[in-house]
Amino acid sequence: xxxxxxxxxxxxxxxxxxxxxxxxxxxxxxxxxxxxxxxxxxxxxxxxxxxxxxxxxxxxxxxxxxxxxxxxxxxxxxxxxxxxxxxxxxxxxxxxxxxxxxxxxxxxxxxxxxxxxxxxxxxxxxxxxxxxxxxxxxxxxxxxxxxxxxxxxxxxxxxxxxxxxxxxxxxxxxxxxxxxxxxxxxxxxxxxxxxxxxxxxxxxxxxxxxxxxxxxxxxxxxxxxxxxxxxxxxxxxxxxxxxxxxxxxxxxxxxxxxxxxxxxxxxxxxxxxxxxxxxxxxxxxxxxxxxxxxxxxxxxxxxxxxxxxxxxxxxxxxxxxxxxxxxxxxxxxxxxxxxxxxxxxxxxxxxxxxxxxxxxxxxxxxxxxxxxxxxxxxxxxxxxxxxxxxxxxxxxxxxxxxxxxxxxxxxxxxxxxxxxxxxxxxxxxxxxxxxxxxxxxxxxxxxxxxxxxxxxxxxxxxxxxxxxxxxxxxxxxxxxxxxxxxxxxxxxxxxxxxxxxxxxxxxxxxxxxxxxxxxxxxxxxxxxxxxxxxxxxxxxxxxxxxxxxxxxxxxxxxxxxxxxxxxxxxxxxxxxxxxxxxxxxxxxxxxxxxxxxxxxxxxxxxxxxxxxxxxxxxxxxxxxxxxxxxxxxxxxxxxxxxxxxxxxxxxxxxxxxxxxxxxxxxxxxxxxxxxxxxxxxxxxxxxxxxxxxxxxxxxxxxxxxxxxxxxxxxxxxxxxxxxxxxxxxxxxxxxxxxxxxxxxxxxxxxxxxxxxxxxxxxxxxxxxxxxxxxxxxxxxxxxxxxxxxxxxxxxxxxxxxx
Numbered sequence: 081x082x083x084x085x086x087x088x089x090x091x092x093x094x095x096x097x098x099x100x101x102x103x104x105x106x107x108x109x110x111x112x113x114x115x116x117x118x119x120x121x122x123x124x125x126x127x128x129x130x131x132x133x134x135x136x137x138x139x140x141x142x143x144x145x146x147x148x149x150x151x152x153x154x155x156x157x158x159x160x161x162x163x164x165x166x167x168x169x170x171x172x173x174x175x176x177x178x179x180x181x182x183x184x185x186x187x188x189x190x191x192x193x194x195x196x197x198x199x200x201x202x203x204x205x206x207x208x209x210x211x212x213x214x215x216x217x218x219x220x221x222x223x224x225x226x227x228x229x230x231x232x233x234x235x236x237x238x239x240x241x242x243x244x245x246x247x248x249x250x251x252x253x254x255x256x257x258x259x260x261x262x263x264x265x266x267x268x269x270x271x272x273x274x275x276x277x278x279x280x281x282x283x284x285x286x287x288x289x290x291x292x293x294x295x296x297x298x299x300x301x302x303x304x305x306x307x308x309x310x311x312x313x314x315x316x317x318x319x320x321x322x323x324x325x326x327x328x329x330x331x332x333x334x335x336x337x338x339x340x341x342x343x344x345x346x347x348x349x350x351x352x353x354x355x356x357x358x359x360x361x362x363x364x365x366x367x368x369x370x371x372x373x374x375x376x377x378x379x380x381x382x383x384x385x386x387x388x389x390x391x392x393x394x395x396x397x398x399x400x401x402x403x404x405x406x407x408x409x410x411x412x413x414x415x416x417x418x419x420x421x422x423x424x425x426x427x428x429x430x431x432x433x434x435x436x437x438x439x440x441x442x443x444x445x446x447x448x449x450x451x452x453x454x455x456x457x458x459x460x461x462x463x464x465x466x467x468x469x470x471x472x473x474x475x476x477x478x479x480x481x482x483x484x485x486x487x488x489x490x491x492x493x494x495x496x497x498x499x500x501x502x503x504x505x506x507x508x509x510x511x512x513x514x515x516x517x518x519x520x521x522x523x524x525x526x527x528x529x530x531x532x533x534x535x536x537x538x539x540x541x542x543x544x545x546x547x548x549x550x551x552x553x554x555x556x557x558x559x560x561x562x563x564x565x566x567x568x569x570x571x572x573x574x575x576x577x578x579x580x581x582x583x584x585x586x587x588x589x590x591x592x593x594x595x596x597x598x599x600x601x602x603x604x605x606x607x608x609x610x611x612x613x614x615x616x617x618x619x620x621x622x623x624x625x626x627x628x629x630x631x632x633x634x635x636x637x638x639x640x641x642x643x644x645x646x647x648x649x650x651x652x653x654x655x656x657x658x659x660x661x662x663x664x665x666x667x668x669x670x671x672x673x674x675x676x677x678x679x680x681x682x683x684x685x686x687x688x689x690x691x692x693x694x695x696x697x698x699x700x701x702x703x704x705x706x707x708x709x710x711x712x713x714x715x716x717x718x719x720x721x722x723x724x725x726x727x728x729x730x731x732x733x734x735x736x737x738x739x740x741x742x743x744x745x746x747x748x749x750x751x752x753x754x755x756x757x758x759x760x761x762x763x764x765x766x767x768x769x770x771x772x773x774x775x776x777x778x779x780x781x782x783x784x785x786x787x788x789x790x791x792x793x794x795x796x797x798x799x800x801x802x803x804x805x806x807x808x809x810x811x812x813x814x815x816x817x818x819x820x821x822x823x824x825x826x827x828x829x830x831x832x833x834x835x836x837x838x839x840x841x842x843x844x845x846x847x848x849x850x851x852x853x854x855x856x857x858x859x860x861x862x863x864x865x866x867x868x869x870x871x872x873x874x875x876x877x878x879x880x881x882x
Contacts, residue, residue: 109251125171126173132145201214221233259352292366303370305427305485308424309425340414345469405450430451433451456488460481500542509549598640606640646757694761712772724749747763801876821864824847824848
């Protein structure tokens with residue numbers, strides 16, 4: 081949003097400098113991106129007078145001029161056709177920088193004649209594109225004296241040429257600042273001046289409008305809320321006055337004609353887009369409706385737009401003439417021959433404006449404002465104000481207004497809690513100042529209720545009232561204050577699960593893994609490999625096609641990271657991530673996971689100091705270390721039955737019973753590695769920290785150290801069982817024979833074949849007995865051994881190997 085200082089002062093009575101205004105705007109949340117002050121680049125130039133001019137002896141198009149300057153008479157060679165005796169000119173001396181030619185002058189020699197400076201044209205000073213001759217100043221103008229600064233002369237005779245231009249960045253919630261009047265309101269609320277009241281015109285109209293307007297029923301809902309207009313006959317559409325052209329040029333707009341310039345003026349002055357139709361080119365009446373599929377329109381930018389269908393447009397009896405709230409049509413556009421015009425002021429649905437502009441790829445000033453929101457209550461008054469300006473500048477006779485639809489009701493009020501404002505902002509702002517701030521911003525106060533003005537659709541609750549008070553009070557005045565220290569020991573902030581995540585991160589990192597933070601979004605194909613990719617986890621508006629679904633596991637992101645590293649020559653990797661995985665799109669349909677991935681070869685861990693390919697036991701050892709660190713029970717069971725992305729015979733699950741799964745480790749399935757473009761062996765582990773049971777007793781003290789002076793006893797057993805019997809079945813059976821005495825059971829040998837016969841195998845167990853109250857005698861050991869044999873026989877049908 082651009083505006084000039086003089087334009088701002090049309091709405092704000094202030095003596096503040098442009099620097100003070102720029103600093104205040106940024107402090108108010110309207111960040112100043114640039115201030116262009118034309119006087120700065122013109123400050124070196126002075127006025128001079130040509131006292132004599134004669135033909136150059138060696139050039140037909142050059143003249144040698146004697147110029148009176150503030151430093152005396154100087155000789156300057158000039159090629160301008162209007163260089164002659166008696167004129168007052170703008171002088172650039174040696175050493176001055178001329179912006180239009182991007183050059184710093186020096187004493188020159190032109191065809192054998194010395195030249196001490198130059199007499200500048202408007203283009204050379206970047207005042208306009210005029211370059212037919214040098215600048216001639218009227219001798220009777222204010223301050224046209226030799227030695228006078230050119231900027232002082234401009235300020236007195238043509239101030240628009242030295243009017244500073246301010247450009248601010250507009251956040252989406254500050255649509256009211258898309259008009260100069262709205263910006264002035266903010267500055268006045270801060271106390272930088274007094275807001276001038278808007279001049280409101282009252283146009284009755286002297287005849288009924290021959291053009292009427294209507295809104296189709298399907299276009300009222302989420303389309304056009306109110307459409308007002310009137311015919312103005314007998315206008316003269318010539319160039320707009322100089323003051324209006326100067327303002328538009330200053331903000332980067334090209335003046336077109338008086339009628340079009342007036343609508344552009346209201347767009348930037350009041351944040352009020354308008355449109356004018358050439359009434360003689362309108363066939364019949366105007367109708368607001370939704371465009372059929374395939375309909376076309378040639379816009380004012382001379383581009384042809386094809387409608388997909390459903391966009392809100394304005395048509396006459398011959399077809400579509402305008403894209404509602406975005407751009408008019410070329411066929412009914414105003415030209416110099418326009419005599420009768422139909423002026424439109426309408427309020428459009430913001431969402432449909434944004435959708436239409438996006439689908440048609442149109443970026444216009446009207447779209448920019450209409451999709452952010454304009455003041456609906458000003459619609460009828462805007463029609464009168466613009467009519468008055470057209471009649472003033474172009475003449476003509478206005479008709480009575482025609483209106484379709486109704487102005488939407490935006491009335492709403494929120495309670496102002498002065499104490500809550502102080503609490504949230506952290507500044508002592510008196511209640512009277514809070515109320516005065518809101519009043520200056522246009523809020524109507526009734527008791528503690530603040531009625532929101534119609535031009536602030538962004539204010540939707542009490543928190544927005546606090547924000548308004550805070551930004552006007554200036555958050556730069558905030559001073560740091562220490563929080564009050566509570567007595568005693570403060571309660572812990574982190575939950576048990578959060579502490580576990582911290583511990584897990586440190587543990588995995590200490591094992592040599594590098595932490596990754598990957599996107600929670602992955603593509604459908606990768607999600608399908610890990611049990612996801614369904615509609616429940618599909619994003620409605622994905623960042624890209626490669627991020628269409630929420631991840632069902634952490635492993636896809638880690639594998640993608642590994643593939644990128646391998647493509648760059650890093651083959652041996654240890655990566656981990658702690659984050660959420662999703663099995664649905666609703667709240668609560670996610671779980672926290674700890675994932676680790678090993679690819680390639682391990683470090684020098686064997687007795688020879690050489691690296692070896694990673695295997696599932698590396699993943700198992702690391703997973704057990706993490707589980708132990710976060711408090712998992714020591715007596716976990718290793719079971720089969722992992723998901724389909726694990727290698728069928730080379731993985732295991734850490735379980736507390738068949739249904740309580742704490743994690744999974746093992747090799748990844750070859751088809752998964754091929755699909756993810758991973759080369760070499762890859763093993764991984766996934767841990768579910770929420771499944772690890774919390775300790776029953778909470779306390780800061782450690783449990784008592786249990787030591788036993790009695791010597792443990794170990795006994796070996798070899799059982800012959802069917803070949804399909806799992807070793808875990810034997811271990812569990814033996815462990816349950818006597819839970820008081822049996823401290824540990826482990827498998828140390830497996831034998832298949834030989835004299836055992838077909839379909840049989842031998843599994844050897846070591847059972848460790850730990851007495852607690854007395855030394856075991858042989859009969860005690862034999863009794864436990866008998867129980868072990870009996871339990872294993874019942875569980876597996878096996879017997880002791882002879």
